[in-house]
Structure formats: C-alpha cells, structure tokens
Amino acid sequence: MIGGGLAGVLAAWALRGYAERIVVVERDRYPERPAFRSGVPQGRHAHLLLEAGHRALEELMPGTREELRAAGAVRVPMSGVRWLSAAGWLAKYESEVAFLSCTRPLLDHTVLRRVRGEPTVRWLENTDVVGLLGTPAEVTGVQVRARGDARAQVREVRAEMVVDASGRTSSLPSWLAQLGCPPAPEERVDAGVSYVSRLYHRAAGPDPGFDALYLQTRAPDVPRLGVVLPVEDGRWIASLGSMRGAQAEPGTAGFDRQLRLLRDPSLRELLVRAEPAGAVRGFWPGPGVRRHYERRAPGGLVVIGDAVCTFNPVYGQGITVAALGARALRAAAERHGSIGHRMADTARKGIAAATNTAWMLSSSEDVRFPATTGGPAGLPVRAQHRYLDRVIRRATVDPAVCNALHEVMSLVAAPTALMRPAVLRSVLRGGGSGRPASP
Numbered sequence: 001m002i003g004g005g006l007a008g009v010l011a012a013w014a015l016r017g018y019a020e021r022i023v024v025v026e027r028d029r030y031p032e033r034p035a036f037r038s039g040v041p042q043g044r045h046a047h048l049l050l051e052a053g054h055r056a057l058e059e060l061m062p063g064t065r066e067e068l069r070a071a072g073a074v075r076v077p078m079s080g081v082r083w084l085s086a087a088g089w090l091a092k093y094e095s096e097v098a099f100l101s102c103t104r105p106l107l108d109h110t111v112l113r114r115v116r117g118e119p120t121v122r123w124l125e126n127t128d129v130v131g132l133l134g135t136p137a138e139v140t141g142v143q144v145r146a147r148g149d150a151r152a153q154v155r156e157v158r159a160e161m162v163v164d165a166s167g168r169t170s171s172l173p174s175w176l177a178q179l180g181c182p183p184a185p186e187e188r189v190d191a192g193v194s195y196v197s198r199l200y201h202r203a204a205g206p207d208p209g210f211d212a213l214y215l216q217t218r219a220p221d222v223p224r225l226g227v228v229l230p231v232e233d234g235r236w237i238a239s240l241g242s243m244r245g246a247q248a249e250p251g252t253a254g255f256d257r258q259l260r261l262l263r264d265p266s267l268r269e270l271l272v273r274a275e276p277a278g279a280v281r282g283f284w285p286g287p288g289v290r291r292h293y294e295r296r297a298p299g300g301l302v303v304i305g306d307a308v309c310t311f312n313p314v315y316g317q318g319i320t321v322a323a324l325g326a327r328a329l330r331a332a333a334e335r336h337g338s339i340g341h342r343m344a345d346t347a348r349k350g351i352a353a354a355t356n357t358a359w360m361l362s363s364s365e366d367v368r369f370p371a372t373t374g375g376p377a378g379l380p381v382r383a384q385h386r387y388l389d390r391v392i393r394r395a396t397v398d399p400a401v402c403n404a405l406h407e408v409m410s411l412v413a414a415p416t417a418l419m420r421p422a423v424l425r426s427v428l429r430g431g432g433s434g435r436p437a438s439p
Contacts, residue, residue, distance in 0.1 A: 001025065001163050002129045002142060002172075005040055006108050006319055007305025008165030010326035013060060013115045015163075018333040018343075023157055025124045027147050030112060034071075034105035042313065043104035044281040045197040046229050046239035051078075051097045052411035053320030056327045057111075065100065067110050072232025073102035078406040080211035084264055086218040087392045093399030097410050101212065101229045103199075103237065107319070129171075130154060132162070136180045138299035138341065161339045163302045163329075168286065170307035176298070184296045187359075189375035190287035191366040192244025193312050196255045198280050200236045203273040215264050217243065217314070219368030224258065225314055226267040235277055238267070241314050244371040248282070255280045287374070288312050288366065290359050294352040299341040302348055304329065309355045312366055317358040320411055324354035357411060387427075391418050394430045401426050 001008050004026030012022045028039040036043050049057065057064050069075065079095035115121060126147045133141035133156060141158040164172045173183060215226040223243035228236050240248060240258040248254040259268040290309040293301070305322040328350030336343040364384055367375040395402040404423045407413035417423070 003166035007322035009115045014326045014330035022121045029125045034109040047104045048316035050320040050410045053323040056323040073100040074230040076211045082210035082213045084215045088396045091399045091402040103231045132175045139301045161300045164307045165305050167306040185292040187290040189363045189366045191372045194247040195283040196248045197239040199277040200274040226262045243369045294348040311362045315362045325351040328354045394427045398426050
C-alpha cells in the first residue's frame with residue numbers, strides 16, 4: 001500500500017482476510033491523537049464525508065458513525081444546511097440525507113485506530129516509495145527508503161498486488177514510465193481553485209437557525225464561495241474558496257477581504273461574534289485529474305483515492321469517493337476470493353465506476369467559469385447546464401426537487417434522479433421560474 005492516508009488505510013482494511021500480509025508505506029509518522037499533519041495539506045480545510053461516503057464507511061467498518069459522534073462529530077441533515085445556490089436560497093424541508101461534520105484529523109484518527117488493530121497489517125512509517133518493481137506487463141512490488149535521506153539504502157518490498165493511495169502528488173505516472181509502460185488515458189480540468197480556512201470557537205448567543213452555511217459560486221460572474229461547518233469541541237471551520245483570478249491574499253487580511261467579497265453577508269455576520277481558534281491557512285490543490293487505469297495498467301496494480309482522480313474540492317466529493325473506492329476494492333476481493341491480477345483488474349473497473357458520477361458532476365460544473373482550462377465541452381454539456389439550472393431554480397421553491405438535488409449531490413442517487421417523473425413535472429411546470437426562498 002503506497003500511502004497511509006484515509007484512502008490507503010481504508011484500502012488496507014478492505015483487503016483484510018484476503019491478503020496474507022498488507023504493508024502500508026507512509027511518509028509521515030502518525031500522531032498519537034487527532035492532529036493535523038504535513039502529509040495531508042488539505043486537512044486544515046472544511047471536509048465533507050457525504051451521505052454516500054458514510055454509508056460506505058459504515059458498511060466497511062460497522063459502528064464508525066457512533067464512534068465519530070462519541071468523539072464530537074456533528075450530524076448535519078442536508079435540510080440543516082442553509083444553502084445559497086446560484087439561483088437563490090434552497091427550499092426548506094425535512095431531510096433524511098445527512099453528513100457527519102468533523103475535522104479531517106478526527107475522521108482519519110477514528111479510521112486509523114480501527115485498522116491499527118488488524119494483525120495482518122504492517123506499517124512502514126517515515127518511509128518513501130521511490131519506484132516500482134516489475135515489468136511493463138506486471139507490478140511486483142515497490143522500492144523504499146527512509147524518508148528524507150537520499151543516501152539511505154533502497155530496499156525492495158515484494159508484493160502480489162500493489163495499491164497506490166498516495167494522493168494528488170502521486171508519482172505513479174513517472175514510475176510506470178520508468179518500467180516502460182505507456183501512460184494511462186487522462187482527463188484534466190483546472191478552474192484554478194484556491195482556499196483559505198480558519199477554525200473558530202462557536203459564538204454564544206441566539207441560534208442562527210441552521211446547522212451549516214454554504215454560499216455557492218455563481219458562474220460566470222461570482223467566482224467566490226464560503227462554507228461554515230460545525231466540528232468537534234464546540235468549533236466552526238470556515239473555508240473560503242475562489243476560482244482563478246479571485247484568489248485570496250495571504251493571512252488574516254486576505255481572509256477578511258474574501259469574507260467581504262462574498263455575495264451574501266450572512267457568513268461574515270455569523271463569524272463577527274466568533275473567536276478565532278487558529279491561524280488562517282491557505283491551500284492550492286491544483287487541477288482536477290482523472291487517470292483511466294481501468295483502461296491501461298500493468299497486472300497487479302490498483303490505484304485509489306486522489307491518486308486515480310482528484311476533484312475540485314468545492315464539491316466535497318474526494319473522501320467520499322475514496323470510501324466508495326475502498327468498498328469496490330472489498331467487493332472485488334470477495335468476488336475472486338483472493339488478491340492477484342484478476343482481482344486487481346476487477347477492482348480497477350469498480351473504482352472507475354465509483355468515480356464516474358462525481359467526476360461528471362464536478363468537471364462539468366468547473367467549465368462554467370470562463371477562466372477554466374480543459375474539461376468537457378459541446379452540446380451535451382450545454383444541455384446539461386440548461387436543465388440543471390432549471391432544477392436549481394425550482395429547488396428554491398419545491399422541497400421535493402430540492403431533496404432530489406441533495407440526493408444527487410450527496411452521491412446517494414444517480415443524476416437520473418433529477419429526471420424522475422415528479423421532479424421533471426415540477427421543473428417543466430415551473431418553467432425555471434419561481435420566487436426563491438428567503439434566507
């Protein structure tokens with residue numbers, strides 16, 4: 001296992017019982033308690049494990065929801081999110097679709113603690129993977145050495161199957177090229193997204209009337225967004241995002257200026273009474289990239305999480321898709337009863353299928369912004385945009401349409417749910433019009 005972040009740890013758990021020994025190679029040393037670490041630079045920003053991700057996690061690790069709740073994670077129904085869409089405030093209703101809101105370190109630590117108890121998993125911390133073993137036809141292991149020491153001895157770790165879960169900065173394409181493998185087909189879209197985030201102690205005083213707040217972008221003229229989520233220890237995490245050309249200046253001054261530039265003052269008004277609980281942190285994730293290893297990869301190789309597909313973080317899909325990928329990995333192992341080349345081939349296809357909807361949603365939304373490079377284009381995307389715009393406008397007044405939209409955005413329903421007869425009738429009857437719900 002290359003990488004011991006959330007995707008890698010979940011993948012290790014998914015393979016238990018089918019692999020005689022699982023070796024997780026991780027660059028960092030794990031903290032004893034939940035804490036931010038350098039190997040997860042995005043960890044200081046708002047994260048969502050969407051409803052689909054929690055279902056997958058609970059299926060893989062029963063009891064995880066309750067463990068997170070006991071540790072302070074906050075259950076937030078989608079109807080508890082005060083959501084300013086591109087068309088206005090979404091309609092209020094009672095939703096069964098929810099997510100648990102917590103900091104990334106708490107989520108990672110909860111999952112890691114469970115996997116640490118698995119006796120078949122061996123951990124190589126503070127260790128770099130520097131290359132692959134194998135041929136263009138198959139991968140047979142990895143080369144490793146102590147982190148940060150170019151003079152350290154390179155050792156070989158042989159394996160029947162290699163899983164790359166090393167994230168956005170994966171070196172897999174160059175390692176495969178060194179083996180003589182042709183590159184996997186790739187899609188790329190870059191909206192130039194950047195983030196600044198800060199933790200706050202939740203302010204005492206009157207209930208704001210919502211559990212979380214999301215001020216969405218509106219293409220092409222409003223390239224900024226803001227989100228506030230409740231997290232453990234009585235805190236909020238506030239993240240402000242922007243597309244290319246609207247990025248924040250560094251530090252507190254840049255954060256405060258981004259707050260003032262948001263299209264609605266409600267987030268700024270919420271935080272004005274709150275006490276900061278940490279410094280302002282920035283994050284520039286880079287482009288969204290999807291690599292189709294299900295179409296071209298040597299035998300014995302599986303790629304999961306951000307190493308196979310990175311998304312614009314504004315849609316909150318990344319860790320959910322990692323959990324869905326781990327579930328697909330487990331399903332492949334159960335189907336074949338063991339690991340190996342046939343199982344790896346099945347797993348690659350399953351992980352690709354688990355990625356499809358999220359990639360389609362995020363990449364097609366990114367291209368709405370004129371400064372975006374790459375991404376899908378043409379009549380199908382324009383038609384998709386026109387219909388989705390009508391759905392969102394109708395979701396400001398029709399709770400049933402809003403619920404269907406939330407199900408799709410939470411990845412518990414396919415985009416075809418927006419074409420259900422009841423939803424379609426409402427959208428067409430509304431003609432895309434209607435008075436948006438008031439804040």
